[in-house]
Amino acid sequence: MNAVVRLLGVVLLWPGLVAAQTDRPITMVSPFPNPGGGSGRVFAEVLGRELGQPVVLMQRDGAAGMVGMRVLATSAPDGLTIAYTAMTPLVVQPHVVRDLGYRPEAIPAICNVAENVAALVVRADSPMRTVADVVAAAQRGPVTYGSAGTNSLPHLGMARLQALTGGEMVHVPHRGDPAAVTETYAGRVDLAAVSVAAASAMVGSGDLRIIAMMGRARHPEFPAVPTVTEQGVAMAQQSFAGLYAPPGTPQLVLDRYEAACRRAADDSVYRRSAQVSGVVVTFMSGRELSAMVAEERRNAGLALHAMGVQPQ
Numbered sequence: 468m469n470a471v472v473r474l475l476g477v478v479l480l481w482p483g484l485v486a487a488q489t490d491r492p493i494t495m496v497s498p499f500p501n502p503g504g505g506s507g508r509v510f511a512e513v514l515g516r517e518l519g520q521p522v523v524l525m526q527r528d529g530a531a532g533m534v535g536m537r538v539l540a541t542s543a544p545d546g547l548t549i550a551y552t553a554m555t556p557l558v559v560q561p562h563v564v565r566d567l568g569y570r571p572e573a574i575p576a577i578c579n580v581a582e583n584v585a586a587l588v589v590r591a592d593s594p595m596r597t598v599a600d601v602v603a604a605a606q607r608g609p610v611t612y613g614s615a616g617t618n619s620l621p622h623l624g625m626a627r628l629q630a631l632t633g634g635e636m637v638h639v640p641h642r643g644d645p646a647a648v649t650e651t652y653a654g655r656v657d658l659a660a661v662s663v664a665a666a667s668a669m670v671g672s673g674d675l676r677i678i679a680m681m682g683r684a685r686h687p688e689f690p691a692v693p694t695v696t697e698q699g700v701a702m703a704q705q706s707f708a709g710l711y712a713p714p715g716t717p718q719l720v721l722d723r724y725e726a727a728c729r730r731a732a733d734d735s736v737y738r739r740s741a742q743v744s745g746v747v748v749t750f751m752s753g754r755e756l757s758a759m760v761a762e763e764r765r766n767a768g769l770a771l772h773a774m775g776v777q778p779q
Contacts, residue, residue, distance in 0.1 A: 492520065499552065499615065501645055539712075544713045562776065564779065571764065579709035581747060584682045613639045628700060729752075
């Protein structure tokens with residue numbers, strides 16, 4: 468009887484294994500614009516070389532990542548579709564949207580690739596130079612800030628900052644980090660809570676300035692910029708980007724992807740691209756990423772509940 472069960476398991480796994488080992492192109496869904504500040508595209512190319520198959524990036528952004536994750540969740544678990552995404556649609560959205568169109572806990576993690584360190588960014592000529600300046604301005608009157616969208620992780624971080632410090636901080640959601648960066652440079656919002664990757668080019672050109680990192684540690688490319696916590700407010704908001712597969716993808720296929728992901732994350736071409744883009748390469752196994760996402764989902768739920776947010 469056990470032999471029959473094992474044989475049946477092999478038969479059921481076989482379609483996915485065959486698909487994963489052909490030269491057919493792999494679709495990498497990107498639920499957010501310009502993934503990894505451009506380094507996501509380079510990662511797709513390097514991953515394709517490691518797998519021996521072309522990896523084609525497909526943009527499906529919108530609704531803070533939900534659009535792209537719905538595409539992933541409804542794709543066949545044949546090894547030919549994966550997603551490169553930040554944690555927002557798996558960590559935050561389950562607490563604010565009643566009908567996601569997918570079950571976050573059913574989406575298997577392949578590996579973590581990078582940390583998209585978020586930051587508070589202002590125009591170079593802004594009078595705000597520290598977190599204390601932002602707080603003081605918000606207490607005098609409304610301060611507007613842009614983000615990648617409602618319930619994005621940077622938005623959640625800013626809501627937590629406001630809850631801790633008071634004042635009036637008005638959120639202006641955008642469709643992705645690049646739009647929030649552009650609106651900040653144009654002066655239509657006072658600051659942006661976005662990934663360093665999205666802002667690094669304009670910071671490098673002197674058009675924008677980073678006043679605080681929102682993560683637990685300083686960014687290696689901007690070591691002089693302190694974190695929010697270092698500036699006196701005990702708040703950190705992390706954001707990691709990794710690879711995920713459709714529900715039901717066979718474990719052997721996930722293992723093959725994880726091994727290729729580990730090699731790609733260590734590739735010198737990708738690491739140079741990540742450095743230029745302001746992304747911090749941070750590899751985690753699928754098991755480690757799954758545990759971290761589950762923990763962050765619980766933390767986000769507690770924070771959103773404290774803010775009075777209910778699923779709609």
